[in-house]
Amino acid sequence: MEIAVCPSCQKEIPETTKFCSHCQAPILSVARKAISVWPWRDKIILFATLLVAIAFFQPWVPGSVLNEDVPLSAFRMLMSIGDLDIDFLESYNILRMALMVPLLIFLLFLLTYLRRSFQESIFLPLFLLIIVLSAFVPALVAWLGKLWGIAFGVILAVGIFAYFKNVMRTGRLGPTSHFILTLFLCFAIFLYQMDLAQSVYLKFETLHFTDTFGYWFTWLVITLLLVIIALSSLKRVEDFWLLVSAVILSLVGYRTFINPLFLSGPFAFFADNFSTVGEYTMTHIQMVAIAQVIAISTAVPIGIYITRNPTAANIVLYLTSIVITIPSIALFGFMMPILSTIDRHWDAVSGIGIGQVPAIIALALYSQLPIIRNTYIAIKNVDPSTIEAGRGMGMTRFQLLIQLQLPLAAPIIMAGVRTAVIMSIAIAAIAAYIGAGGLGLFVSEGLQMATNDSVIAGAISMSILAILADIVLQKAEDWLTPTGLKIVR
Amino acid sequence: MSVMLSFQEVTKIYPGAEHFKAVDSLTFDLNEGEICTLVGPSGCGKTTAMKMINRLISMTSGKILVDGQNADRMDTIELRRSIGYVIQNIGLFPNMTIAENIAIVPRLKGWDAGKISEKVESLLEMVNLPAEEFMNRYPKELSGGQQQRIGVARGMAADPPIMLMDEPFGAIDPINREHLQNEFLRIQEKVRKTIVFVTHDIDEAIKMGDKICLLRNGKLVQFDNPEKLLTEPANDFVRDFVGGDRTLKRLNLLKVKNAMQTDPPLIRALESLQTAKGKLSELKTDHLIVVDENGRLLGTVDPAALGKTGDKVAEVVQATQAHIQASASLKDGLSEIFSHDLGFVIAVDDAQKVVGTLTEKDIKALLRK
Numbered sequence A: 001m002e003i004a005v006c007p008s009c010q011k012e013i014p015e016t017t018k019f020c021s022h023c024q025a026p027i028l029s030v031a032r033k034a035i036s037v038w039p040w041r042d043k044i045i046l047f048a049t050l051l052v053a054i055a056f057f058q059p060w061v062p063g064s065v066l067n068e069d070v071p072l073s074a075f076r077m078l079m080s081i082g083d084l085d086i087d088f089l090e091s092y093n094i095l096r097m098a099l100m101v102p103l104l105i106f107l108l109f110l111l112t113y114l115r116r117s118f119q120e121s122i123f124l125p126l127f128l129l130i131i132v133l134s135a136f137v138p139a140l141v142a143w144l145g146k147l148w149g150i151a152f153g154v155i156l157a158v159g160i161f162a163y164f165k166n167v168m169r170t171g172r173l174g175p176t177s178h179f180i181l182t183l184f185l186c187f188a189i190f191l192y193q194m195d196l197a198q199s200v201y202l203k204f205e206t207l208h209f210t211d212t213f214g215y216w217f218t219w220l221v222i223t224l225l226l227v228i229i230a231l232s233s234l235k236r237v238e239d240f241w242l243l244v245s246a247v248i249l250s251l252v253g254y255r256t257f258i259n260p261l262f263l264s265g266p267f268a269f270f271a272d273n274f275s276t277v278g279e280y281t282m283t284h285i286q287m288v289a290i291a292q293v294i295a296i297s298t299a300v301p302i303g304i305y306i307t308r309n310p311t312a313a314n315i316v317l318y319l320t321s322i323v324i325t326i327p328s329i330a331l332f333g334f335m336m337p338i339l340s341t342i343d344r345h346w347d348a349v350s351g352i353g354i355g356q357v358p359a360i361i362a363l364a365l366y367s368q369l370p371i372i373r374n375t376y377i378a379i380k381n382v383d384p385s386t387i388e389a390g391r392g393m394g395m396t397r398f399q400l401l402i403q404l405q406l407p408l409a410a411p412i413i414m415a416g417v418r419t420a421v422i423m424s425i426a427i428a429a430i431a432a433y434i435g436a437g438g439l440g441l442f443v444s445e446g447l448q449m450a451t452n453d454s455v456i457a458g459a460i461s462m463s464i465l466a467i468l469a470d471i472v473l474q475k476a477e478d479w480l481t482p483t484g485l486k487i488v489r
Numbered sequence B: 001m002s003v004m005l006s007f008q009e010v011t012k013i014y015p016g017a018e019h020f021k022a023v024d025s026l027t028f029d030l031n032e033g034e035i036c037t038l039v040g041p042s043g044c045g046k047t048t049a050m051k052m053i054n055r056l057i058s059m060t061s062g063k064i065l066v067d068g069q070n071a072d073r074m075d076t077i078e079l080r081r082s083i084g085y086v087i088q089n090i091g092l093f094p095n096m097t098i099a100e101n102i103a104i105v106p107r108l109k110g111w112d113a114g115k116i117s118e119k120v121e122s123l124l125e126m127v128n129l130p131a132e133e134f135m136n137r138y139p140k141e142l143s144g145g146q147q148q149r150i151g152v153a154r155g156m157a158a159d160p161p162i163m164l165m166d167e168p169f170g171a172i173d174p175i176n177r178e179h180l181q182n183e184f185l186r187i188q189e190k191v192r193k194t195i196v197f198v199t200h201d202i203d204e205a206i207k208m209g210d211k212i213c214l215l216r217n218g219k220l221v222q223f224d225n226p227e228k229l230l231t232e233p234a235n236d237f238v239r240d241f242v243g244g245d246r247t248l249k250r251l252n253l254l255k256v257k258n259a260m261q262t263d264p265p266l267i268r269a270l271e272s273l274q275t276a277k278g279k280l281s282e283l284k285t286d287h288l289i290v291v292d293e294n295g296r297l298l299g300t301v302d303p304a305a306l307g308k309t310g311d312k313v314a315e316v317v318q319a320t321q322a323h324i325q326a327s328a329s330l331k332d333g334l335s336e337i338f339s340h341d342l343g344f345v346i347a348v349d350d351a352q353k354v355v356g357t358l359t360e361k362d363i364k365a366l367l368r369k
């Protein structure tokens, strides 16, 4: 180990210590060096923390809340919370906003510190799970009384014990310590939410509990985590999507957080219609999934077939390009009379002219182009010498297809499926107009009743669905890509 | 020796290009265990001729007999599986590991797994790539030369009696190509396959071929062994194609042992200096080659060395680098002659036993013959 000399007591110390082991004086050169090698993401997070801290003292809320004309800072409001002479709802929101700031600062610091271990540790998913679960804590507290508090207390006690044991044994912070710190974080959130739940239940019984701070707070914490994870490894496409969703979520969180009177809004709408959102989402997913199964099982064989028949290739690619230009409303419109006619001749009560059947057929039709085209291109693009080698060694056509062409084309075919899925999720929204249900209902009903929140909630949930589908399919693509193709040199 | 592959008046006219024959009544026989190089300028129909053997291209008229059977009457898939195939672009399957690539034909033929993995390992060993290191790698992780070795190993995997190779070393840099060629000839020495080897490089054709089949505009111009092709070109086209340096090319082909004098001026290391001097004047040469009891090369002595005080030849012997394997090419032999001022090189066999001497004069005499 390198040896340095402490500038204040002139004794020898290890070069990397930040504090002199004899006189405890800080060793500035070491500290400075540590800052200069700081990763830029940490710097950004620190910067964000500073911004939040400034915002805490910055007057920006209309003073009318306090019957004063000057704008007030969050800090100021927190200080004068006892003097508030305002409506219940408003004071609740001020409380929410004001308390959020110090907690956020605390969180940011902690996350900065934990960033590296978050990337590698298995505790990240656990952490997310706990945060999500803790969003429901206010309700649970109301139902179960102190049970959860005791459970958390036990976890905490075990954690602290393990922490000290570990630190004493190894002399440094290992994964266990990070776990403990994570638990601390969760516990802080838990306490805060419990406190809030109590205050909500005791003081403001008129409030619907789903609109409590817990929901907003959960959004924010998840957002922060996403931003941090995304920033720390912006190499993969999924991370880009994470970042985008993080930014969207942050904006929503920001709006909630900045405007203390923002009681309604898309997320309040979500919270209030939790089970309906779930139900509509399931319908939406189901429609798209069935359409995709149909589309893949028709489009891939067609795509393969047309690689062997140039005339058919021209016709098929032309037709599918036409289909994709038909506006979805028009396609649904076409389908209804056709299917109804079939219906009348076949089974008058099935009612397939309207609802999911035409929707699924339309989605499957729209999905043909991306999948057929990608299959066609992918198989055409397989290196001819690979195919010739296969042929020359005595592979049959079918063996060529199964052992060479399909595996080599798989990534591109999957990219086509991805496009088709994302497109279908969007088009399925229109299907609400022909009674197919799904998340489009929020939009159509919202438009009819001029409820903006409903429209925005529908739009946002579909975007999230699309992003999630994209991530999942990206993984599937990765999984289907032969290992030998992933090697870069 | 039996005929393994026989072209009989084989003609190919491509549809849409009816005005010319890509291959024009090609006729030749190839014996079992021989390499036949198909050579000629670009577009002369080499690849076409070769691919008609495993029916990747159908012939317009004529007949190809594979081991006496008409290839056209055989089941295409079976035919291809029984003929090794190595192409210029290597064509390894990027989605499969090296082991899987080599195992393609055995797997298609339904060999059992144990036999396949044994075969894969022995083939990797044969092409000088350690099995445990390469088996589970992917083609993209290999260099061009390594990939081509795998290509050759893959072509041989199911022990086909016949192999077709279309410019197999064409995409490899000259140094590696030379290396692969030598390695391949070494392997061929052992496996003795009947090989049709397409190349546009006359040097490669001469080096690799037991027979050379020189094509021009789809027509056979000359079918002969390399020595004949160099010494008796059928016409001016062949003369031109072979190049003005065809005598030098023969140096590549001929071996030291073909030209050397087989009565070298030897002297045993334990003989006395007196005897050595006597022998020197008797043979009227400048040098005596000193050997040990078993005839192995120790060095040389010249009059100056013999003039030194001493008793036995062993005490005055001068070590020498001017020796070469009798099986080396005359080109290497000539190069050795020029790089030492002895005026000759000593030819030795595998056991370093002196078997002859080689001078410029010997080489000239052989080339003139």
Ligand SMILES: Nc1ncnc2c1ncn2[C@@H]1O[C@H](COP(=O)(O)OP(=O)(O)O)[C@@H](O)[C@H]1O
Pocket: B014, B015, B016, B017, B022, B041, B042, B043, B044, B045, B046, B047, B048, B049
């Ligand atoms: N598929 C094809 N259709 C028409 N002409 C072809 C085709 N393939 C090759 N040819 C022609 O046949 C001749 C011989 O080609 P090829 O056997 O590939 O030559 P080589 O391998 O000797 O360079 C060339 O003139 C080439 O243009």
Ligand SMILES: [Mg+2]
Pocket: B046, B047, B048
């Ligand atoms: Mg060719």
